[in-house]
Amino acid sequence: MNVRRLIPTAATAGAVALGLMAVSACSVSSAADGRDEDGKLKAVASFYPMQFLVEEIGGDHVSVTTLTRPGVEPHDLELKPRQTAELNEAGYILYLKGVQPAVDEAIAESEAKNKVDAAALTELEHHGAEGGHSHGEHAEGGHEEEHAHEGDGADPHIWLDPVRYAEVAKGVEASLAKADPDHAADYKKNAAALTKKLDALNAEFAAGLKNTTTKTFITTHSAFGYLADRYGLDQEGIAGLDPESEPTPARVKELQSIAEKEKVSTVFFESLASDKTAKTLAEDTGLATDVLDPLEGITEKSKGADYIEVMRSNLAALKKALGAK
Template identity: 70%
Template sequence: MNVRRLIPAAALAGAVALGATTLTACAGAGAAGGGADGKLDVMASFYPLQFLAERIGKDHVKVATLTKPGVEPHDLEITPKQTGLLGEADVVLYLKSLQPAVDKAVAQSGVKNVVDAATLTPLEVHGTSGHDHGADADHPEEGHGDEHGHSHGEAAEDPHVWLDPVKYAEVAKGVGAALEKADPGHAADYRKNTEELVARLTALNTEFEDGLKNTATRTFITTHAAFGYLAERYGLDQEGISGVDPESEPSPARMKDLQAVAKKENVSTVFFETLASDKTAKSLASDTGLKTDVLDPLEGITDKSQGADYFEVMRSNLKNLQKALGTK
């Protein structure tokens, strides 16, 4: 079972109230922006925040994203033009620490209405393994970070909160509050849309709880260790081949450990994702006689995604987990 360690973060109540942001309301009851269409211009750093803005803002917002479909978010590079567009947005939504280039661009843009999703729900520590979240004497290399500032086992905050529907709902509430603050004239609509979205996420959580209640094994192996929150929520053990950055290379010792875990825990499947290479997953699967399948971290939607939006892909993830874990 995963060991949960909470990281001190801004209190949720204060975050939802946006005490940690610099949001300011515009004069009057209309949208904060000066767009010709009268819509609130929202810039989201990547898909999960884009999805929230679109679902909560609906017809009152115009949403753009810095991370185009098919681009691996962790490796995103920001152009000067994109930095300029950031400064023109009425509201910027990003998740600090997930994309270092975005963190830097936001700091340089001078934009005032910024919402850091990492302040809207408490972050936790999740290493590459559901059984051991820290480096040990036998494999000290697993405690090292990578060039993106991510950790492969050391005490670092895991940013992948959107893969837990409960925590994603908390972020949704904060985004809704941000839009209300920036565009008070449509506050009632944003509030209603937020409540509807949170209700759907609550229902999705129930689907996962019921669907993963009885399984033959509780352990799954994935290339990208992005599913710590999901595993914690539903009593599963995530064994990540790499760390929270999908491009990091596992050590030979880590691969050997995973072969032992697969045998001991009756693991049937090695999961890979659509936006990163499946080479390592297929190598491990070949060495251990396991199958491969997709577990999508939902950092972007492409024509290869197993669904057209967050809810569809999450339900595909659930079905793939049920198959791999041996739902009874």
């Protein structure tokens, strides 16, 4: 056995040390540049609707992580130190101001250069009143929603309207191209493909909900104001924009009257929040219950593997509940 081969020379040791220093420097440079060790743009999304956009448009050029794990209700998310560190090292952040207060604060304080608020890429509206009552265009006497800007109590659930979501997608494409200009052409191509899917989804909703027995639907989480406006429906929320808030006795009584008058057949609830209130109202009024997914996260219980599939499941549920012809 040649012992000398096991003992590195000074020159060899120096070369190894220099190599390690180079690798370390490269890693630090990549982190500072907002890229992973493979050179991909490190993107952080606040929750699923933002994650879907970055993955679809970013494609192979981005490495995406999400701050909200599947199955976690996003509104009350509290960030861990590791996630705060991810924000500081990110080359691109996409979030939606007004959905997650803790996330909004952490992103505002982060050192990332490219921080994009999806709410600034389209126009927000108020879908206010107790229970989140929202009228579509067919309402008697007309109903024009008050336009708003982020941070003043406007409804943030823009992703549930495929048209608005497509507007946001275009803004995401432009912002990704700014953060990573070398792949701008690919981002444009991917965004065009996604927009085509969203246009088709919009056409399906418009056709499927055009002729229905009733235009009114009741839901625990008043997340569907933009969808209602887009397709001429009336959303009647049991609670408000917060899925965990409880309705007043007066609101419950009002909903019972609305259900009878508008021939409502179904009370919708969501998979990430308690269905207790929905089932209680349904029992009191003799109505059925079903899931209308606000798409704040994809889990094993979701009726679809991604945004497009779950939205189509929502369409099927609405068609059934509203008596589509």
